[in-house]
Amino acid sequence: xxxxxxxxxxxxxxxxxxxxxxxxxxxxxxxxxxxxxxxxxxxxxxxxxxxxxxxxxxxxxxxxxxxxxxxxxxxxxxxxxxxxxxxxxxxxxx
Amino acid sequence: xxxxxxxxxxxxxxxxxxxxxxxxxxxxxxxxxxxxxxxxxxxxxxxxxxxxxxxxxxxxxxxxxxxxxxxxxxxxxxxxxxxxxxxxxxxxxxxxxxxxxxxxxxxxxxxxxxxxxxxxxxxxxxxxxxxxxxxxxxxxxxxxxxxxxxxxxxxxxxxxxxxxxxxxxxxxxxxxxxxxxxxxxxxxxxxxxxxxxxxxxxxxxxxxxxxxxxxxxxxxxxxxxxxxxxxxxxxxxxxxxxxxxxxxxxxxxxxxxxxxxxxxxxxxxxxxxxxxxxxxxxxxxxxxxxxxxxxxxxxxxxxxxxxxxxxxxxxxxxxxxxxxxxxxxxxxxxxxxxxxxxxxxxxxxxxxxxxxxxxxxxxxxxxxxxxxxxxxxxxxxxxxxxxxxxxxxxxxxxxxxxxxxxxxxxxxxxxx
Ligand SMILES: Cc1cc2nc3c(=O)[nH]c(=O)nc-3n(C[C@H](O)[C@H](O)[C@H](O)COP(=O)(O)OP(=O)(O)OC[C@H]3O[C@@H](n4cnc5c(N)ncnc54)[C@H](O)[C@@H]3O)c2cc1C
Numbered sequence: 255x256x257x258x259x260x261x262x263x264x265x266x267x268x269x270x271x272x273x274x275x276x277x278x279x280x281x282x283x284x285x286x287x288x289x290x291x292x293x294x295x296x297x298x299x300x301x302x303x304x305x306x307x308x309x310x311x312x313x314x315x316x317x318x319x320x321x322x323x324x325x326x327x328x329x330x331x332x333x334x335x336x337x338x339x340x341x342x343x344x345x346x347x348x
Numbered sequence: 349x350x351x352x353x354x355x356x357x358x359x360x361x362x363x364x365x366x367x368x369x370x371x372x373x374x375x376x377x378x379x380x381x382x383x384x385x386x387x388x389x390x391x392x393x394x395x396x397x398x399x400x401x402x403x404x405x406x407x408x409x410x411x412x413x414x415x416x417x418x419x420x421x422x423x424x425x426x427x428x429x430x431x432x433x434x435x436x437x438x439x440x441x442x443x444x445x446x447x448x449x450x451x452x453x454x455x456x457x458x459x460x461x462x463x464x465x466x467x468x469x470x471x472x473x474x475x476x477x478x479x480x481x482x483x484x485x486x487x488x489x490x491x492x493x494x495x496x497x498x499x500x501x502x503x504x505x506x507x508x509x510x511x512x513x514x515x516x517x518x519x520x521x522x523x524x525x526x527x528x529x530x531x532x533x534x535x536x537x538x539x540x541x542x543x544x545x546x547x548x549x550x551x552x553x554x555x556x557x558x559x560x561x562x563x564x565x566x567x568x569x570x571x572x573x574x575x576x577x578x579x580x581x582x583x584x585x586x587x588x589x590x591x592x593x594x595x596x597x598x599x600x601x602x603x604x605x606x607x608x609x610x611x612x613x614x615x616x617x618x619x620x621x622x623x624x625x626x627x628x629x630x631x632x633x634x635x636x637x638x639x640x641x642x643x644x645x646x647x648x649x650x651x652x653x654x655x656x657x658x659x660x661x662x663x664x665x666x667x668x669x670x671x672x673x674x675x676x677x678x679x680x681x682x683x684x685x686x687x688x689x690x691x692x693x694x695x696x697x698x699x700x701x702x703x704x705x706x707x708x709x710x711x712x713x714x715x716x717x718x719x720x721x722x723x724x725x726x727x728x729x730x731x732x733x734x735x736x737x738x739x740x741x742x743x744x745x746x747x748x749x750x751x752x753x754x755x756x757x758x759x760x761x762x763x764x
Contacts, residue, residue: 263688267647267655271646274761274762279392293599294747297601297690299598300588300589301592301597302589302600302602303589304602304650325647326653330649330655
């Protein structure tokens with residue numbers, strides 16, 4: 255798989271480490287009344303879709319940035335790559 | 349038909365025309381006591397034990413493809429009971445004992461071959477961890493031997509002992525471990541279940557569940573609706589996809605694991621050998637092919653095929669440990685979809701939906717579990733209580749903080 259890094263261009267997937275579902279970016283509110291249930295969902299439960307999937311990759315052997323890769327888990331085809339910090343900022347603003 | 353030496357001679361003398369198909373191909377009935385979803389090793393084993401041990405025979409196994417098309421026909425066939433934690437080890441030792449009697453139980457040759465597994469140690473810390481694990485194995489009634497470097501050298505002299513970075517210091521040996529013929533396991537269980545009246549229905553995909561007021565009373569399939577008092581899902585890599593049809597999310601991610609086989613070679617490797625400092629395990633099949641593999645690719649996948657980085661990694665490990673294999677030619681490679689759980693251990697439990705049961709999360713180690721998983725699942729389905737060796741395989745253990753994390757890697761499936 256080739257991941258098209260937004261800053262560095264196409265890089266081999268072996269330069270990266272895969273963390274998991276991009277929803278891991280949005281931590282639950284620890285002060286919420288149902289924080290325990292929310293953290294259980296956050297830590298352990300996954301949609302694990304067959305098809306389009308947004309996931310976190312870390313460019314460990316490169317510039318050490320976190321990326322959000324949109325990839326099809328049936329074909330391994332990558333349709334979008336974003337810098338995780340851009341996505342996180344946008345989510346904070348909205 | 350019972351298989352015996354006599355039946356082989358008789359059929360041999362009459363042109364082998366007397367052999368019959370090993371199971372029937374019935375159409376689904378409108379209703380069963382228990383419907384098992386998934387005709388892999390675990391589904392078929394569950395049907396066998398339900399019928400033979402627990403006397404429940406009004407059972408159907410629904411398989412979306414053909415028997416053996418999933419991981420049961422894709423694995424590297426290693427059978428062992430060398431776990432550490434008490435949630436796991438007694439279960440796997442129960443499985444090992446069932447393996448040891450399986451051919452008699454099924455009247456079918458599954459080519460169970462107890463040629464041993466040797467886990468190599470490359471550091472003091474690893475040797476100490478193996479000593480501890482060996483003690484846990486002995487306490488569960490399994491066998492375990494801690495070998496020093498000389499004993500390992502005696503057994504497998506061809507290893508690269510003096511690798512500058514990862515010298516071999518010793519190993520943990522389980523002599524009763526070994527390999528079995530994976531397809532034969534599926535076929536043997538299918539034949540036995542069928543002979544007890546279980547309907548095995550291939551090309552029948554479960555597309556939904558009949559759920560009303562929190563109770564499941566059947567399944568929707570590509571061959572129509574089928575009612576059941578109990579529905580037992582065991583679809584391995586497809587767990588999340590199938591359970592989503594019942595509105596459930598699972599503590600599971602699907603990952604791809606690859607495996608490789610070389611052309612047939614003369615007998616070289618006596619048992620199963622695992623490299624403790626990298627990701628490589630290897631054995632030799634009865635046909636002579638070296639069967640080997642490494643780690644999962646590390647990203648979510650339903651593709652049943654992997655990518656180059658892991659192939660390179662496995663080849664490099666092989667050259668580090670067994671340089672003499674550098675010229676062996678690769679015959680085939682393939683991938684299977686693993687149901688990686690959040691603590692690396694499986695689940696055999698009821699679900700919050702009445703009448704719906706779940707078995708999954710086997711990661712890359714569910715082949716050896718096939719007999720015990722079938723027995724424990726059948727026990728749960730027949731009695732509504734967990735089998736004594738599977739009490740910790742609960743679906744809610746993540747919410748309860750009762751994880752069974754052999755590696756201590758935390759809730760990240762690609763590290764287990
Ligand atoms: C490359 C590789 C190497 C491995 N090596 C080992 C090893 O050495 N030792 C070991 O112990 N384990 C090993 N494993 C793991 C082991 O193979 C699996 O854990 C185990 O086979 C899973 O259980 P199963 O046999 O029931 O799965 P499967 O055979 O995958 O059965 C699940 C079945 O469910 C069916 N299904 C899916 N969706 C539906 C639906 N909607 N309706 C109806 N049916 C459906 C599938 O078609 C499939 O046949 C390995 C796996 C792989 C891929």
